[in-house]
Amino acid sequence: MKVTPEHNERIAKMTFSSVYPHYVTKVEKKGRTIEELHTVITWLTGFDSVKIQELIDEKVTFKTFFERAEINPNAHLIKGVICGYRIEDIDNTLTQQTRFLDKLVDELAKGRKMEKILRQ
Template sequence: MSRIFRMSVASVYVHYVAKAERKGHTKDEVDEVTRWLTGFSPAELEAHLADGTTFEDFFAAANLNPNAPLITGVICGIRVQEIDDPLMQKIRYLDLLVEEVARGKKMASILRS
C-alpha cells in the first residue's frame, strides 16, 4: 500500500491551497474542484479536513463525480488515465485539478462541463 493512502488529506490540502495562492488563486477555488470531484458538501469537506481523514477513507466516503474519467493529463510524469490503482488515480485526479486551478485554467474547463 502506498504511503500516501495513509496520509491525511489535510496534510496535503495545505500544500494544494498554498500552490493555488502562490499563483494568484484562492482556497475557494481549491475547495470547489475538491467538492466537484468528491461530491462532498462544504461542511463534509471541512469535517474531513478537521478530522484528519486519510486519503483512503476520504475517497471511500466520496461519491466520485461521473465526469472524473474525463480528467486526463500528466501529473508527476504519469498520465492519470493510465494509472491502474483506483485510489491512486483518484488522488492524482485531485492533484491535476489543483494544478489546473494554479495554472489559471477556466473553472468550466476544469470541472469538465
C-alpha cells in the same frame, strides 16, 4: 512510469489534512482562492466546504477520504500527466482518484478556466 504497490500504499496512508495546506498555498500563490479550490474538490468528491473541513479536522487518510466521496461521473475525462504518471494509465483506483485531485489543483493554479477544469 509504473505505479508500484508501495507507492499506492503510501498514498492510501497519507492524510488529506497533511496535503490540503499545500493545495491552498499552491492556488493562492497563483492568485486563485480557497473558494475556487473547494469548488474543484466539491466537483470531484461531492464534499461541500463544511464536510471538507470536517475531514481535515478528523485527519482522514486519502483512503478514507475517497471511500466517503461520491466521485463525479465525468472524472474519467481528467487526463494528462501528474507527478510523472499518466493519469489514465494508473490501474489503482485510489491512486488514480488522488492524482485526479492533484491534476485539478494544478489546472486551477495554472489559471485554467473553471468550466474547463470542471469538464463542462
